[in-house]
Amino acid sequence: MSGAEPGPIGRISRFFFWALFGYWSLYVLVAPVTNIDSQMYDIARLSLAMKGGLFTSPYFTSVFQVMWPWTFDAVHLPFFELGWACALPSFCCLAGTCYVVFVMTRARLGADAAWVALVALLSLPCLIYQGTSTKNDIPLLFAGAVWVYGRWRWKHDNRGLHLFWMVFALGFMAGAKTTGVLYAGILALAMLVELRSDPRLALRVAGGLACSALLLGSLETYVESARLFGHPLGPPEVIGQLSNPDGARGAAANFSRYVAGSLYEGPTTTHSASRAADAVASAEQRFLAATGLTNAGYDHRFGDGTLMFFQSGLEELSGFGPMGTLAMLTTLAACVAWRPKAVWWQLAAAATAGFALVSLNVGYSAWGNRYLISWYALGTLALVCLLWERETPARTILRKGFAALAIAGAVAAPLLSFNRGPGSILASLRDRERFETCSYPLIGKVRDRLRALRRETPGSTVYYVACNDSLVLPIAEDASLDAVLVTPPGFADLAERGVLRKGDLVIEDYDTRSPLLVKVDEVTAPDIFSGRGTRTQAIYRIR
Amino acid sequence: MEPAPKGIARLLQAARKSENIPYTILGSLALLSVVARLILILR
Numbered sequence: 001m002s003g004a005e006p007g008p009i010g011r012i013s014r015f016f017f018w019a020l021f022g023y024w025s026l027y028v029l030v031a032p033v034t035n036i037d038s039q040m041y042d043i044a045r046l047s048l049a050m051k052g053g054l055f056t057s058p059y060f061t062s063v064f065q066v067m068w069p070w071t072f073d074a075v076h077l078p079f080f081e082l083g084w085a086c087a088l089p090s091f092c093c094l095a096g097t098c099y100v101v102f103v104m105t106r107a108r109l110g111a112d113a114a115w116v117a118l119v120a121l122l123s124l125p126c127l128i129y130q131g132t133s134t135k136n137d138i139p140l141l142f143a144g145a146v147w148v149y150g151r152w153r154w155k156h157d158n159r160g161l162h163l164f165w166m167v168f169a170l171g172f173m174a175g176a177k178t179t180g181v182l183y184a185g186i187l188a189l190a191m192l193v194e195l196r197s198d199p200r201l202a203l204r205v206a207g208g209l210a211c212s213a214l215l216l217g218s219l220e221t222y223v224e225s226a227r228l229f230g231h232p233l234g235p236p237e238v239i240g241q242l243s244n245p246d247g248a249r250g251a252a253a254n255f256s257r258y259v260a261g262s263l264y265e266g267p268t269t270t271h272s273a274s275r276a277a278d279a280v281a282s283a284e285q286r287f288l289a290a291t292g293l294t295n296a297g298y299d300h301r302f303g304d305g306t307l308m309f310f311q312s313g314l315e316e317l318s319g320f321g322p323m324g325t326l327a328m329l330t331t332l333a334a335c336v337a338w339r340p341k342a343v344w345w346q347l348a349a350a351a352t353a354g355f356a357l358v359s360l361n362v363g364y365s366a367w368g369n370r371y372l373i374s375w376y377a378l379g380t381l382a383l384v385c386l387l388w389e390r391e392t393p394a395r396t397i398l399r400k401g402f403a404a405l406a407i408a409g410a411v412a413a414p415l416l417s418f419n420r421g422p423g424s425i426l427a428s429l430r431d432r433e434r435f436e437t438c439s440y441p442l443i444g445k446v447r448d449r450l451r452a453l454r455r456e457t458p459g460s461t462v463y464y465v466a467c468n469d470s471l472v473l474p475i476a477e478d479a480s481l482d483a484v485l486v487t488p489p490g491f492a493d494l495a496e497r498g499v500l501r502k503g504d505l506v507i508e509d510y511d512t513r514s515p516l517l518v519k520v521d522e523v524t525a526p527d528i529f530s531g532r533g534t535r536t537q538a539i540y541r542i543r
Numbered sequence: 544m545e546p547a548p549k550g551i552a553r554l555l556q557a558a559r560k561s562e563n564i565p566y567t568i569l570g571s572l573a574l575l576s577v578v579a580r581l582i583l584i585l586r
Contacts, residue, residue, distance in 0.1 A: 053586040077579035
């Protein structure tokens with residue numbers, strides 16, 4: 001085992017870790033909100049809530065802006081208002097997770113393993129992209145890390161302070177994301193079971209959990225969802241659409257898709273893959289057909305007919321690279337090798353349970369890799385433990401190979417992303433407005449065109465008839481447009497009340513087929529998701 | 544002998560210790576979240 005001071009592997013890994021940490025820090029400080037989901041709801045709803053609050057707000061245009069818990073999304077408010085460092089909360093979560101991993105790994109396996117483990121985490125593309133975005137997935141990993149860290153320190157010095165932070169972490173986890181409620185519930189139960197020999201302490205912890213849920217659990221979004229949709233989790237049809245509808249069959253199918261999706265065959269785009277990646281997807285389709293699991297477990301909007309495993313460099317559509325393949329293999333090894341006393345096995349078994357939970361609860365979609373970041377991180381750390389927990393000649397060689405792969409992956413992660421390479425830092429400074437819509441350039445071009453058309457008819461109002469999946473943030477935040485965002489019923493109501501005036505501008509993501517509308521222009525822009533490579537949006541005026 | 548810090552001073556002193564970094568990050572994010580949510584709810 002390495003000591004407190006790192007050897008050559010540790011020193012090299014330490015250098016790359018700090019170099020990349022510095023790079024990502026710079027990126028996080030300058031990059032705007034580029035994430036598609038954030039422009040639809042995560043951050044978009046902050047902009048809308050600043051106008052009309054949360055309860056009974058007339059400004060929300062998507063059920064997702066109300067139904068998802070927002071404890072972590074709300075953290076972005078000051079950065080969003082400032083216009084800089086919007087992804088800093090996620091990066092703080094990543095940094096905090098790295099600290100926990102480093103301290104606990106160094107204490108158990110030495111400095112070499114600790115530094116290599118950190119670089120290995122940075123080599124998981126989806127994890128580092130989430131850690132430098134405005135999405136709400138990485139806080140689950142961070143809250144889990146704080147919980148583990150608190151428990152570890154509590155075991156060492158028995159101070160109640162650590163129990164306080166464990167409880168606090170679970171409240172934060174539950175409020176950050178709906179799936180966090182499930183994980184927080186499981187960890188809370190584990191805590192109470194562990195404390196059962198001290199009922200008074202267990203009771204205090206239970207009380208703390210209740211307070212933590214009240215303070216950090218985003219209860220207000222559940223209350224508003226229940227009022228609007230009759231269900232605290234959101235419209236039942238939407239919940240059903242996003243969940244695994246097929247129980248154990250769906251879970252088995254999803255797990256097999258996650259295993260196949262972990263195999264790395266090189267980068268892909270967001271709509272096409274290499275022949276090797278296509279071959280893996282075809283093999284998985286045949287496996288699912290042979291086992292009678294075709295289309296089982298899917299988010300209703302997707303199906304096995306278009307199954308593809310992405311390594312695209314986009315935060316939601318990226319896999320976990322070659323390190324992810326090794327992490328998954330280590331995770332699966334826990335299913336066939338019974339080593340309950342080995343730390344690597346415990347981590348791998350926890351990762352397996354995590355993959356199984358996601359498979360059971362979340363409907364499969366190509367956009368779902370971000371649900372897996374915690375489990376890939378655990379699988380990666382399991383492999384570090386497997387390599388470092390005993391000294392053998394073979395392990396000495398494998399450690400070097402592992403460290404080299406981790407460094408190569410960590411360096412490649414920004415370079416293989418279309419919006420996180422060094423050029424993106426320059427673009428954030430020089431061409432910020434265009435870079436903001438780099439994931440979906442059409443909305444940026446539409447915004448430019450609307451500005452020009454509005455200049456032609458001063459005093460006209462811009463209406464955006466938005467659907468659940470509309471990217472409303474770039475339009476809502478443009479002061480020169482001062483756009484009115486409405487849902488189709490809201491738009492119909494405005495028409496009926498005679499609020500719409502001749503010459504007003506309208507864009508719509510629904511086809512309302514309103515006889516009031518006359519097309520005045522059509523904007524086409526590059527589109528990374530479309531097979532055609534472009535996407536078009538019509539702009540109308542009120543006749 | 545210097546008196547032991549109390550209240551916020553004690554909290555800040557604890558937050559600066561490196562072993563408490565994860566707690567400091569979590570506490571800061573949670574505090575921001577509570578304040579921001581209050582602002583947003585009360586708009």
